[in-house]
Every structure is written in C-alpha cells, then in structure tokens.
Amino acid sequence: VPHLLGIKYINEADIQLIFETADHFKEIINRPIKKVPSLRDITIANLFFENSTRTRLSFELAEKRLSADVVNFSAAQSSVKKGETLIDTVNNILSMKVDMVVMRHPNPGAGVFLSKNVKASIVNAGDGAHEHPTQALLDSYSIRERLGDVAGKNVVIVGDILHSRVALSNIFALKLQGANVKVCGPKTLIPKYITSLGVEVETNLQKAIEWCDVANMLRIQNERLDISYFPSTREYVQQYGLTKPMLDRLDKEIVIMHPGPINRGVEITSDVADSEQAIILDQVENGVAVRMAVIYLLASKIK
Numbered sequence: 676v677p678h679l680l681g682i683k684y685i686n687e688a689d690i691q692l693i694f695e696t697a698d699h700f701k702e703i704i705n706r707p708i709k710k711v712p713s714l715r716d717i718t719i720a721n722l723f724f725e726n727s728t729r730t731r732l733s734f735e736l737a738e739k740r741l742s743a744d745v746v747n748f749s750a751a752q753s754s755v756k757k758g759e760t761l762i763d764t765v766n767n768i769l770s771m772k773v774d775m776v777v778m779r780h781p782n783p784g785a786g787v788f789l790s791k792n793v794k795a796s797i798v799n800a801g802d803g804a805h806e807h808p809t810q811a812l813l814d815s816y817s818i819r820e821r822l823g824d825v826a827g828k829n830v831v832i833v834g835d836i837l838h839s840r841v842a843l844s845n846i847f848a849l850k851l852q853g854a855n856v857k858v859c860g861p862k863t864l865i866p867k868y869i870t871s872l873g874v875e876v877e878t879n880l881q882k883a884i885e886w887c888d889v890a891n892m893l894r895i896q897n898e899r900l901d902i903s904y905f906p907s908t909r910e911y912v913q914q915y916g917l918t919k920p921m922l923d924r925l926d927k928e929i930v931i932m933h934p935g936p937i938n939r940g941v942e943i944t945s946d947v948a949d950s951e952q953a954i955i956l957d958q959v960e961n962g963v964a965v966r967m968a969v970i971y972l973l974a975s976k977i978k
C-alpha cells in the first residue's frame with residue numbers, strides 16, 4: 676500500500692512529480708469551477724489527534740476538489756477519550772470502506788506505526804517532532820514559485836529546531852533538491868545531530884539573514900517546550916525575532932516564510948509578516964494544490 680510518511684522515505688524524482696502534478700491542480704483551482712472528478716471512487720478519513728487549522732482545512736479542501744468522499748475525525752470528540760486504541764480506532768473507521776487515512780498525531784512515528792498495522796494508504800499530516808512532509812513540500816513548492824528553483828538557494832530555518840517536524844522535513848526536502856541549508860536559533864533549541872544531515876548551525880540571526888535567500892521563521896512551540904531548554908520569551912525576541920530594521924540593513928531582498936500559526940511579535944513582527952517579501956499566505960494557498968497532488972498520486976496506485 677502506498678504511503679507518504681515522511682520526506683525521508685521519498686526521493687528527488689518523487690518531489691518533482693508532486694510539483695508537476697501540483698502545477699496542474701493549481702491551475703484548476705484558480706478556475707471558476709475548482710473541482711475535478713478524479714477521485715469519485717475514493718473515501719478518505721482525516722484523523723486529527725492534535726490541533727490544526729491550516730493542514731486540516733487544506734487536506735479537506737484538496738480531497739473535496741478531487742471529488743473524494745471525506746470523513747473528519749477529531750480525537751477530542753471521539754471514543755479515544757473512552758480509551759480506544761489508535762489501531763482499533765483506525766480499523767473501525769476502515770471497516771466503513773475507507774481507502775486512505777490522513778493523520779496528525781502528537782507522537783513521533785505514529786504514521787509509520789499505523790502503516791505497519793492497518794491496510795490503508797497513510798498520509799502523515801504531522802507526527803510530534805518527527806515529520807510534516809506535506810508542509811515541507813508546499814514550502815519548497817513556494818520557494819520554486821517565487822525564486823524559480825530550489826537548487827542552489829541558501830535557506831535558513833530559524834527558531835525551535837529541536838521540537839520542529841517542519842524543520843526536519845524541510846531539511847530533507849531542501850537537501851534532496853540541492854539547496855544549501857543552515858539552521859539558526861539558541862543552542863538549547865538545536866539538536867546535536869543536525870550537522871550530520873549536512874546542515875550548518877548559525878547562532879547569529881543577522882549573519883544568517885545576510886547569508887540566505889530565504890528565511891523560514893518557525894514558531895516557538897510553547898506546548899512542547901520544557902522551560903529549561905528555553906531563553907525567556909523576551910530574550911528570544913531580542914536575539915531571534917525578525918524585524919523590519921534588520922531586513923532594511925540588507926543589500927538584498929530575502930524571501931520570508933512561516934508555516935503558521937504565527938506568534939506575532941515573537942519570532943516575527945507584524946510588519947515583516949504582512950510585507951511583500953513574505954510569502955506566508957502563498958504557502959497556505961499552495962498547500963491545497965500540493966496536497967491534491969500527493970493524494971491523487973497515492974490514490975492512482977491504490978486503484
């Protein structure tokens with residue numbers, strides 16, 4: 676059964692195929708009639724065991740624009756609260772003839788675990804601090820759209836690298852496509868293994884933005900932070916908050932990205948987030964086309 680569990684499990688040719696397919700779907704969803712009949716015979720369950728706004732709505736819209744039947748499951752309102760296990764939950768849902776499961780879960784490896792225990796195509800919509808593959812795909816797609824290509828570009832990922840599935844999936848995706856990648860943040864929020872992935876560490880944000888073509892500003896994940904890891908929010912803002920004067924000091928215009936949700940005034944100020952050089956809402960727009968491509972390509976292998 677085909678899955679998308681992480682960027683770690685795919686290759687550069689897979690990424691290019693997803694992007695070419697997403698180009699096609701992006702053109703379609705900008706037409707007055709945004710829908711295609713491609714997946715009329717496919718049923719997809721979106722299982723969210725953790726909060727989400729963008730990913731959840733984006734997957735649901737992508738599925739509906741492909742004409743799939745869609746059911747949504749939120750753990751907070753389900754029998755998980757009565758003690759039902761993940762495998763029992765999913766197998767009960769699959770008994771209702773579901774072909775594909777899109778799952779967000781707080782535990783790293785939840786998608787891989789599920790793929791080994793149930794007979795359905797699994798798409799990882801974020802598993803703890805492990806991977807968020809469709810986020811990395813839409814991020815690279817958005818860089819390609821703004822700068823023409825990902826290969827050879829200097830990309831810095833700023834912030835809480837330690838707890839970030841977005842950082843890990845982006846590192847895998849960017850390296851596969853030939854980008855140069857640095858991470859930037861307090862040493863306490865950068866895991867030691869990161870250099871083994873071919874990534875350089877820069878602890879000075881001004882130097883990092885002088886080097887880069889693209890800065891991807893991550894959210895500080897207060898829900899995953901042990902306070903001992905962390906400089907205070909005020910210290911973080913002083914050292915790693917991206918502001919307009921910092922960008923104005925550069926002799927070039929860099930592209931600003933953020934996966935959302937934004938902590939305005941922490942990792943990024945509002946005037947930067949809302950500026951022309953930020954492509955944050957383009958990322959969200961592209962997420963629907965990229966997820967349509969992922970689902971379409973997986974479904975074409977099921978049927």
Ligand code: CP
Nearest residue numbers: 727728729730934935
């Ligand atoms: N970027 C992202 O995953 O946002 P949500 O948590 O709102 O889905």
